[in-house]
Amino acid sequence: MITHRSRISSKNEQLQIVLDSGEHHSVPIEDINSVMIESEKVQISSHVLQKLVLNGTVTFLCDRQHMPCGILLPLNVHSRQLKIINNQLSVKKPLNKRLWQQIVQQKIINQAECLRICGKEGHLDLYNLHKKVQSGDVTYIESQAAAKYFRLLYGDDFRRYNKRGYNNTDIINSALNYGYAILRGAIARTLVVYGFEPSLGIFHHNETNRFNLADDLIEPFRPVVDLFTFIHIKGDKFTSQHKQNLYGILNYEIMSANEKHSVIYSIERMVKSLTATYQNNCGQLNLPVICPLKTHTFE
Numbered sequence: 001m002i003t004h005r006s007r008i009s010s011k012n013e014q015l016q017i018v019l020d021s022g023e024h025h026s027v028p029i030e031d032i033n034s035v036m037i038e039s040e041k042v043q044i045s046s047h048v049l050q051k052l053v054l055n056g057t058v059t060f061l062c063d064r065q066h067m068p069c070g071i072l073l074p075l076n077v078h079s080r081q082l083k084i085i086n087n088q089l090s091v092k093k094p095l096n097k098r099l100w101q102q103i104v105q106q107k108i109i110n111q112a113e114c115l116r117i118c119g120k121e122g123h124l125d126l127y128n129l130h131k132k133v134q135s136g137d138v139t140y141i142e143s144q145a146a147a148k149y150f151r152l153l154y155g156d157d158f159r160r161y162n163k164r165g166y167n168n169t170d171i172i173n174s175a176l177n178y179g180y181a182i183l184r185g186a187i188a189r190t191l192v193v194y195g196f197e198p199s200l201g202i203f204h205h206n207e208t209n210r211f212n213l214a215d216d217l218i219e220p221f222r223p224v225v226d227l228f229t230f231i232h233i234k235g236d237k238f239t240s241q242h243k244q245n246l247y248g249i250l251n252y253e254i255m256s257a258n259e260k261h262s263v264i265y266s267i268e269r270m271v272k273s274l275t276a277t278y279q280n281n282c283g284q285l286n287l288p289v290i291c292p293l294k295t296h297t298f299e
Helices: 046-054 081-090 093-117 123-132 141-154 171-193 212-217 219-232 240-251 263-280
Strands: 006-011 014-019 024-028 034-037 042-044 058-062 068-072 253-256 259-262
Touching: 006 046, 014 046, 034 171, 046 058, 046 068, 058 171, 068 171, 081 263, 093 123, 093 141, 093 212, 093 219, 093 263, 123 141, 141 219, 171 212, 171 219, 171 240, 171 263, 212 219, 212 263, 219 240, 219 263, 240 263, 253 263, 259 263
Parallel strands: 006 042, 034 058
Antiparallel strands: 006 014, 014 024, 058 068, 253 259
């Protein structure tokens, strides 16, 4: 995450960051899965951007309110991209409806677990709602659960606003929007790397949305940001320090197929499972299960 005036270059496959103060940082490009350029006073060459894209790194750009407003993604990095896209185009509606059912069910389960971890009442009632989700969620259980969930977690007076650039004195909504943007970008990057066309969604089909599929797959991951916001985001204003802390959300621990992994790797496992499901025209998605916040460490 780059928050100050600086110059960014590359040398010997290392990303070189030189601050105005003279402070120098060097990071292997192959180890970078994302870069957040928050400051408008960053100088970066097209050569460096090319290096990042070829590495499969997602690069976030921010607006004047220092909120993510755009991402740079790799193109044509999958050897059989046409095959993947043809699978997306030929998928039958009943399968997509079953996949959306799985996604909504796991989102509600994770929301209930978030409430439990935070010591909030009502988590059992919320958990039981996931059993009512039908194929395609035709009875809109997801929206019913969300309405209950946010009030239980943040209080009866809380109202959810998802507009980019919303007043950063609304610290909770600002934190949620920022964290969700990071997750969305990471999922979009992984979809592209695995050959998917991210505008072809499972449930979302907005013609003006480039990332319908990412907006489908983000749903069970959202409670990770909700949990982090409840525990760590305090004060009257959403600050740079809050953003720095939230940017690390991809490295937090989450359960994936009964194994502990980082959020970013759990995203990759989920996308891999989507590849197999579309290829076989059946199957279960490998969806995340949240757990108490902890930075993932490799043993």
